[in-house]
Amino acid sequence: MSEVRLRFAPSPTGFLHIGGARTALFNWLLARKEGGKFILRIEDTDVARSTQESVDAILEGMTWLGLDWDEGPFYQSDNFPLYREFVEKLLASGKAYKCYCTVEELEKKRELALAEGRKPKYDGTCRDLKEDRPGVPYVVRFRSPRDGETAFDDLIKGRISFRNEELDDLIIQRTDGTPTYNFTVVIDDATMGITTVIRGDDHINNTPRQIVMYQALGYPVPQFAHVPMILGADKTRLSKRHGATSVMAYRDMGFLPEAVVNYLVRLGWSHGDEEIFSREELIEKFTIEAVGRSAGVFNPDKLLWLNAHYIKAGDPARLAELLLPFLAERGVDPASGPDPVAVVRTLQERSRTMLEMADGAIFYYRPDFEYDGKSVAKFFTPAGRELLEELAAWLGTLTDTGHDSLAALFDGLCAGRGVKMKDVAQPARFALTGGAASPGIYEVIGVLGRDETVRRIRRALDACRS
RNA sequence: GGUCCCAUCGUCUAGCGGUUAGGACACCGGCCUUUCACGUCGGUAACAGGGGUUCAAGUCCCCUUGGGAUCACCA
Numbered sequence: 001m002s003e004v005r006l007r008f009a010p011s012p013t014g015f016l017h018i019g020g021a022r023t024a025l026f027n028w029l030l031a032r033k034e035g036g037k038f039i040l041r042i043e044d045t046d047v048a049r050s051t052q053e054s055v056d057a058i059l060e061g062m063t064w065l066g067l068d069w070d071e072g073p074f075y076q077s078d079n080f081p082l083y084r085e086f087v088e089k090l091l092a093s094g095k096a097y098k099c100y101c102t103v104e105e106l107e108k109k110r111e112l113a114l115a116e117g118r119k120p121k122y123d124g125t126c127r128d129l130k131e132d133r134p135g136v137p138y139v140v141r142f143r144s145p146r147d148g149e150t151a152f153d154d155l156i157k158g159r160i161s162f163r164n165e166e167l168d169d170l171i172i173q174r175t176d177g178t179p180t181y182n183f184t185v186v187i188d189d190a191t192m193g194i195t196t197v198i199r200g201d202d203h204i205n206n207t208p209r210q211i212v213m214y215q216a217l218g219y220p221v222p223q224f225a226h227v228p229m230i231l232g233a234d235k236t237r238l239s240k241r242h243g244a245t246s247v248m249a250y251r252d253m254g255f256l257p258e259a260v261v262n263y264l265v266r267l268g269w270s271h272g273d274e275e276i277f278s279r280e281e282l283i284e285k286f287t288i289e290a291v292g293r294s295a296g297v298f299n300p301d302k303l304l305w306l307n308a309h310y311i312k313a314g315d316p317a318r319l320a321e322l323l324l325p326f327l328a329e330r331g332v333d334p335a336s337g338p339d340p341v342a343v344v345r346t347l348q349e350r351s352r353t354m355l356e357m358a359d360g361a362i363f364y365y366r367p368d369f370e371y372d373g374k375s376v377a378k379f380f381t382p383a384g385r386e387l388l389e390e391l392a393a394w395l396g397t398l399t400d401t402g403h404d405s406l407a408a409l410f411d412g413l414c415a416g417r418g419v420k421m422k423d424v425a426q427p428a429r430f431a432l433t434g435g436a437a438s439p440g441i442y443e444v445i446g447v448l449g450r451d452e453t454v455r456r457i458r459r460a461l462d463a464c465r466s
Numbered sequence: 467g468g469u470c471c472c473a474u475c476g477u478c479u480a481g482c483g484g485u486u487a488g489g490a491c492a493c494c495g496g497c498c499u500u501u502c503a504c505g506u507c508g509g510u511a512a513c514a515g516g517g518g519u520u521c522a523a524g525u526c527c528c529c530u531u532g533g534g535a536u537c538a539c540c541a
Contacts, residue, residue, distance in 0.1 A: 011541045046540055103539065110538090119468045120537065139539055157471070166469055166537090174539040181541045205470060205536045228472075228534095235533070263478095266490090270479050273489040292479075294472050295534070302478065302491045312504075350503040360502095410500085425500035437502035 004036030004195045008062075008069075009185070011043040012054035015246040016061030018238060018298065019200065019230045022264040026227060027198045028067045029265070029286040039192060040072035045184055047077065061247040065257050066279065074192075076184050083179035086187050086217070087140050087172060095216045096172060098138040099126035121168035140173035142183070142213060150208040155225035155288045157201070162208040170209060186210050190219035198288065201226035225288050228268055228295040238298050250303075254326060254353030256314070259307035267299075268292045276309060308352040316344045319354070326358035327365070337365035338447045346439035346447055360438075364447060367456065369434040371464055379427040380464045387417065387424045388431060392457040401450050406442040431460035 008024040010016070016024075031038035040062070044050035059073070090096035099122075106122070113120040127143065144167045151161030172183035179187075189197060204226050214221045232242030244250060250260055262277055269291045271277070277285070311319065320340035327334055334340045343361050351357035363369060394409055414421055425441045432444055432453060445453045 009541095013541080043541060049540075106539085114467080117467050121468090160470070162469070168537090171539055176539080178539085180539070185541090200535095201471065202535055203541095206541095208470095226471085231534090233477085237534085267478065270489095273480065275478095275490050296479090297477055299477050299491065305491055308504090349505090352503095421500050423500090429501060433501095435501090439502085441500055 004031065004034045005039065005193050006031045006036060006196050006198060007039040007041050007072075007189070007192065007194050008067075009041040009043050009188075009199075010058050011046065011049075012051060012058060013046070013049045014054055015057040015248060017245045018247060018264070019245075020058075021061060021065060021067075021247045021260075022230065022267065023198060023200055023227060024062060024067050025065065025261060025264055026225075026269075026286075026288065026291065028069075029282055030196065030198065030288055031070070032283045033286055036195070037070040038068075039074070039194070040069035041074045041188060041192070042072075042076065043181070043184070044075055044077045045179060045181065047178070050077075057246075057248070064251055065247065065261055071192075074188075076188065079184070079188065080178070082191070083173075083184055083187055084177070087179065087183075090142065090172070090216065091140060094143070096140050096142050097127060097129065097169075098132060099141045099169075099171070100129075100133055100136050100138050101125055119166075122170075124169060127169060137175045139171045139175055141169040142172050142209075142216070144169050144209070144212055150211050152207060152211060152221070152224055154204075155196070155198075155223055156228075156291050157204070157226055157293055160204065160207070164208075164212070167209055167212065172213075182206055182209055183213065186213045186217070186219075189222060190214060190217060194222050196223045196225060196288075198225040198227060201228050225291070227291055228293060230267065231295050231297045233297060235295075235297065242298065243300065254355030254357070255303065255307050256310045256322075256354075259303065259310045262310075263303040263306050267296045276306075304352050311351055311354070311357070312348050314348065316341045316348065319344045319348065319357075322354050323357055323361065326354050327361065330358060330362055332358075332362055332365045334365065337367075338449070342447045346443040350439065363433045363435065363438070366434075367452070367459075371430070371434060371460065375430055375436060376464045379430045380460075384423075384427040385461060387413070387419065388427055388457050388461055390417070391424060391428060392454050392461075395445075395450060395454050395457075398450055401446045401453075403442050403446070406445055410441075428457070431457045 006027040008027050010020055010024075028038050030036070042055055042058075044055075055073070062069070087096065091098070109123060110120040122141070126141070145164045147164055149161050149163050150167070151159060153159050170182055171180055173179050188194075207224055207226075211221050230238045232238045234242075238245055244253065247260065251257070258279065261279070261282070265277065265282055265286070266275065269286070271285045271290065320343070323340055323344060324334065327340075340361075343364050344357070347357045347360045351360060391413060394413060398405065398409060410421060410424065413424060417424075426436070429438050429441050429444070430436060432438075432441075432448065438444055448456070
């Protein structure tokens, strides 16, 4: 019974965003490191704003990142009877009370308090009401202690304490009988036996309110770890203005899940001078205490660098699989050309995203691309054309398109003509790829194959008569 | 406004009283080179300010300043 139990508890009102993913990741890592349980709970008490599409999107995001959960997903909407039970219990013991104040009255008081520069907290009008008012709509409020202080030792931020007078009697059950967030988290975390709550630090102010409820209910208070939020380049909360915030959007932009995981964990956490962490290393080395206390700026450049690293180190066959949808998006049918795995090998070192790789791969599958005039003028000079003619002739007799044999062929051609490698390589590259930048010319020829190579050179020669 | 949190290069960070303040991304140069990249070598760049404590402070304490979060019948 000493195993750690952690949870990720998103509310399904949108996709899984970068910040939520990092919170989930930290929870998952700690659970895996400690050999505990990772529980997924959907906080959908706000029925109006919660959607099934959001639930699906969140699950999809977590799955893509490889964050598997041991229990759940549980839905708070399934627990309404349970919450009701606890409300009754608190009511019966006097730890909660019915409040008949209307929304309008409360709103007025709040505005008045704000106008007078006071803290806009509930004034306790119904706190000591002697009897019920049958038939009158009410909410249930938690009777919060007014003296003393509530403190906790945050695993990340250290000791944090609040004077109880700052806490007001918050609503735990609405007029319509549904429970509210601060109450349901406590009930769920308590009954699910959550030992450590890792969540965004925007919840710090909720923590003391929740702690007094654990105490009133007689449940042990879990440990808390409040992780700092993620900022955009302008140091304001990360939002759509800063670019994509949805985890899945990163997949669609050609990022690898291991790169996103690596980036997210390093944003606010570090282990000496190390930058690259495999999943196994993360599980081994992660500690919640090493998570930084201050907010961090999301840096797309570094994510890109990590992604490039993982593409370079990735298994070509797997990358080829991942490349297919991007190729399809561009109307490219891989069956019409060389083996995608071979293509991937030539592009791994020069692609930062799968999307870039797809763009770089297109020429392999488009035998009929156009040649732009400027480059034609530059490469298809009389001398250039002559070289290409000769190259095509030499290539036509080649039986092996391996690197060494091609190198020998090009060397021979250069020596015979008394030209530099680039004098023949650049026109050839242009004829074969339609551009001035591409993988190594030997690699391109190797992937294209002898016949297609010769065909493309002849086609270029025909198309670019000046 | 109250409460709470935060503060080392542009960015992510190392540092846990004694360091030429280290690494990474980005940026700028050199090298490599058939292009673009990769790689490699080198460079620019930081302790917000002020008081303490101490033989000694980026490291501990306080204040200031500056950021941020939160104060809902949202979560």
